[in-house]
Amino acid sequence: MHISDGVLPPSVTVVSYVVTAGIVALQLRKLHYADYPKVAVMTSAFFVASLIHVPLGPTSVHLLLPGLTGMVLGPISFLAVTLGLILQCFLFQFGGITALGANALMMGLPAMAAGWIFHRFKMSDLKWNMILAGAIGSGSVICSALILGLLLYVSGEAFWGVAKIAVIAHIPVAIIEGIISASTVSFLQKVKPELLAVATRYPTG
Amino acid sequence: MKWRSTLFLVVFLVMVFDFSSEIPVRLSWNHGVRTAIAGTKEVSDTYCARAVNLLEKQNKMLSRDLRQIKRELLLLKAELSRPGIKEVFAGIGYIFGIFGVAAYMKARAMNKQNRES
Numbered sequence: 078m079h080i081s082d083g084v085l086p087p088s089v090t091v092v093s094y095v096v097t098a099g100i101v102a103l104q105l106r107k108l109h110y111a112d113y114p115k116v117a118v119m120t121s122a123f124f125v126a127s128l129i130h131v132p133l134g135p136t137s138v139h140l141l142l143p144g145l146t147g148m149v150l151g152p153i154s155f156l157a158v159t160l161g162l163i164l165q166c167f168l169f170q171f172g173g174i175t176a177l178g179a180n181a182l183m184m185g186l187p188a189m190a191a192g193w194i195f196h197r198f199k200m201s202d203l204k205w206n207m208i209l210a211g212a213i214g215s216g217s218v219i220c221s222a223l224i225l226g227l228l229l230y231v232s233g234e235a236f237w238g239v240a241k242i243a244v245i246a247h248i249p250v251a252i253i254e255g256i257i258s259a260s261t262v263s264f265l266q267k268v269k270p271e272l273l274a275v276a277t278r279y280p281t282g
Numbered sequence: 283m284k285w286r287s288t289l290f291l292v293v294f295l296v297m298v299f300d301f302s303s304e305i306p307v308r309l310s311w312n313h314g315v316r317t318a319i320a321g322t323k324e325v326s327d328t329y330c331a332r333a334v335n336l337l338e339k340q341n342k343m344l345s346r347d348l349r350q351i352k353r354e355l356l357l358l359k360a361e362l363s364r365p366g367i368k369e370v371f372a373g374i375g376y377i378f379g380i381f382g383v384a385a386y387m388k389a390r391a392m393n394k395q396n397r398e399s
Contacts, residue, residue, distance in 0.1 A: 110388040117381035121374045128365060160380070164373040169365040 079165075079180055080225070082173025085232050093228070094178035097159060100185065104156045112150075115272065116157050119146050124161040127171060131249055138250050143184045144217035145258045147191030148210060149265070149272060154192050155185035183224045187217040199273070203266055207259045214258025215251040222247045 085093075108116070126142040147154040159181040165171045172180045191213045199206050226240025265272050 110385065110392075113381045113385045113388075117378055120377045120381075124373050124377060125370055128370060160377065164376055168369040168373050170363070 079172030080176040080183070080228065082175050084173075085176055085179055085228065089228065089232050090175050090178065092178075093182050097178040097181040097185070100155050101159055101181075104153050108153055108156065112153065116150060116153060119149050119154070120157040120161050122146070123157060124164055127165055127169070131253060138246055140250060140254060140257070141184065141218055141221060142254065142257075143188040143221060144191040144210075144214035144254060145261055147188035147193075147217065148195040148213060148258065148262060149192075150188075151192040151196060152189060154188040155181070158185040158188050179228050183221050183228065186224060187220040190220065191217040203263055206266055207263045210262035211255040211259035215255035218247050218251040218254050219244055 123142050123146045126140040129140045131138050131140070143154075143158060146157055150157055162172070162177060162180050162184060166174055166177055166180075195209060195213055198209055222243035223240055225243050226236055229239045230236035262273065
């Protein structure tokens with residue numbers, strides 16, 4: 078799910094770039110140095126996940142992992158998503174350079190929301206966390222598809238037409254991503270619970 | 283001399299009738315210009331038809347081969363444009379590099395602070 082060059086009008090492009098730059102600047106200030114390795118690892122995971130293709134009839138869609146990124150990184154996930162998208166854009170030619178801001182918003186906002194919801198509702202119970210992570214993982218993909226529809230609606234397309242297609246195309250991805258998120262979170266909670274716990278740390282110095 | 287001219291005549295006639303079956307222009311000598319033209323046209327029509335038929339067959343085969351080659355080219359292009367292992371590791375390297383530089387800067391700043399305090 079990437080917007081290509083020339084799909085969005087200049088106004089939407091500029092606005093999305095400005096918003097993205099603003100959020101990234103805010104998060105760079107929030108970023109605690111102890112979180113650097115974690116952000117790096119999650120950025121790499123997000124970056125590589127887009128190469129795992131799920132065959133779907135004549136086309137194929139790929140994993141997105143905004144939910145997992147958000148759950149592990151919390152509010153600084155937007156930074157990871159943006160960096161991953163920049164590298165995907167330059168190395169894989171996914172999405173256009175002019176649409177980078179819009180793509181970052183499309184993937185980053187669900188990631189941030191996923192992190193917030195997960196840390197708001199998580200408990201020590203493993204099963205509950207797994208279910209929560211699965212639901213968030215699926216929901217964030219659907220949410221990305223809806224934001225894609227919204228961005229295209231702002232650009233003059235019919236919202237429901239685009240959104241419906243995007244959501245239907247990403248239902249298999251959403252299911253797979255739910256499973257992946259749930260298993261990853263349960264694994265992390267069993268093996269390294271502090272990775273999930275410190276996600277909302279804010280800077281002290 | 284008489285037998286010689288008769289022989290010539292016979293040979294000539296045999297030649298004419300012998301070739302007339304294959305080369306219609308020769309007929310003009312016998313049947314007049316109109317028949318000759320009509321015959322030429324008829325034969326050239328069959329030749330043309332045969333040639334056109336052959337050309338069409340060859341064209342069909344060629345275009346089939348071309349289509350196949352084009353399909354293979356497209357496949358190859360798609361294969362080439364797909365990111366490979368090189369790009370993946372390049373990206374991971376970039377990410378770790380960026381965060382490594384960030385960590386280095388931070389560590390340097392902290393060292394400086396420690397020394398000053």
